[in-house]
Amino acid sequence: MAAMRRLLLIGSTVLLWSAINANIGGAEEPASCASPIAPCTACHSPELARELARCIAEPWPMPASAKEMKSPFSSSDKALKFGKATYDIFCEGCHGNTGDGRGSIALKRSLPSLDISSPVVQAQTDGELFWKISNGKGAMPNWGSLLPEEDRWRLVIFVRTLRRAPAQ
Ligand code: HEC
Ligand code: HEC
Numbered sequence: 001m002a003a004m005r006r007l008l009l010i011g012s013t014v015l016l017w018s019a020i021n022a023n024i025g026g027a028e029e030p031a032s033c034a035s036p037i038a039p040c041t042a043c044h045s046p047e048l049a050r051e052l053a054r055c056i057a058e059p060w061p062m063p064a065s066a067k068e069m070k071s072p073f074s075s076s077d078k079a080l081k082f083g084k085a086t087y088d089i090f091c092e093g094c095h096g097n098t099g100d101g102r103g104s105i106a107l108k109r110s111l112p113s114l115d116i117s118s119p120v121v122q123a124q125t126d127g128e129l130f131w132k133i134s135n136g137k138g139a140m141p142n143w144g145s146l147l148p149e150e151d152r153w154r155l156v157i158f159v160r161t162l163r164r165a166p167a168q
Helices: 002-025 046-057 064-068 077-090 104-108 126-135 149-160
Strands: none
Touching (some): 064 126, 077 149
16 A cells, blocks of 8 residues: 555656656746646746746637537536535645635745636636636646546536625
8 A cells, every 4th residue: 555655656756747847848938928837837836837927917818719618517516526626636726715816825835826706707608717727828727738628617617606796
């Protein structure tokens, strides 16, 4: 059992190392907002993520087709539970428990984050959120390179539950 755990840890460390390497490898030029940080690099390479903070101020171009994409899931309890579990592992550290962008890792390491509970974000279609989660931008990783499509749709279902009521 212990050996198995060690093997798993070594395996993921190698994966992490290659993910970091892949990013640092091309880092001679300043990091570009159009090529987002890799999923396993974001929280493990705070410097690179911080450098990409400036991207938040830039527009996020999206193909018109993104808006029309429809989720294959209805928001069942099961899909929601799965979405939350994935969010807790990969997203909560930056976007926070309530989606307000004050995640513990983001705060501790001064990583850029974003309030995804806001009306501006929540006004977008499921397809637009799915597209952004999949493709990333700047310090927002391109989760399409790590998580299967179904996982990303279930994340959208969970992200919807973070919707904050507009201020009265
Ligand atoms: C949301 C932020 C976040 C993301 C994304 C993330 N990690 Fe981590 N990871 C952490 C935190 C926090 C720890 C606990 C140790 C620490 O504080 O650095 C950790 C620990 C680890 C460890 C244990 C060794 C160590 O440094 O303590 C490995 C291996 C690891 N992560 C690999 C990965 C891989 C592979 C990916 C991509 C699938 C990934 N991580 C994505 C935040 C993240
Ligand atoms: C390293 C921190 C970090 C992690 C981890 C992270 N994000 Fe993000 N996210 C960001 C940043 C920064 C932006 C804004 C990107 C920009 O505009 O340049 C963003 C943007 C978004 C947006 C789009 C908001 C808009 O502008 O419409 C969504 C949706 C989102 N993130 C969901 C997620 C989900 C779901 C996960 C987990 C799978 C995740 N994020 C993990 C940092 C992070």
